[in-house]
Structures are given as C-alpha cells and as structure tokens.
Amino acid sequence: xxxxxxxxxxxxxxxxxxxxxxxxxxxxxxxxxxxxxxxxxxxxxxxxxxxxxxxxxxxxxxxxxxxxxx
Numbered sequence: 001x002x003x004x005x006x007x008x009x010x011x012x013x014x015x016x017x018x019x020x021x022x023x024x025x026x027x028x029x030x031x032x033x034x035x036x037x038x039x040x041x042x043x044x045x046x047x048x049x050x051x052x053x054x055x056x057x058x059x060x061x062x063x064x065x066x067x068x069x070x
Contacts, residue, residue: 004030006066010043012050016058023050025065032064 008030012023026034026043034040051060 006030006068008032009065011063011065012047013061013063014050014054014058015061
C-alpha cells in the first residue's frame with residue numbers, strides 16, 4: 001500500500017477584524033471525508049457550537065488543509 005506524503009484535515013477558524021485563528025482541527029482523508037460517522041457528527045456538533053458562541057462577534061469558517069508529513 002502506498003503511503004501518502006501529506007496529512008489532511010478540516011479546520012474550524014474564527015475571524016474577527018480580518019484576522020483568522022484556528023479553533024479546532026479534525027483529521028480527514030485526501031478527499032476531505034471523515035473515517036467514521038462518529039467523527040463526522042463530532043465535527044458538525046462542534047461547528048454548530050462555535051457558530052452559536054461567536055454569533056454577533058465575528059465569523060466562523062471551515063477550511064481544508066493539506067500539510068507535508070515530516
């Protein structure tokens with residue numbers, strides 16, 4: 001089996017005044033899919049909580065990140 005050169009993840013970010021900061025990171029495969037349904041549910045639950053917590057004070061977004069393995 002071929003090993004990949006990269007790690008993939010979805011990142012929840014919070015933005016305020018044009019500055020984005022990482023809040024949480026969730027590992028995925030190269031297509032952005034989670035390995036299990038439980039991981040998907042945890043991600044969606046956390047995203048909903050962040051959006052409720054930050055409503056009115058900033059923005060919340062999800063990005064897909066690819067980083068090179070060491």
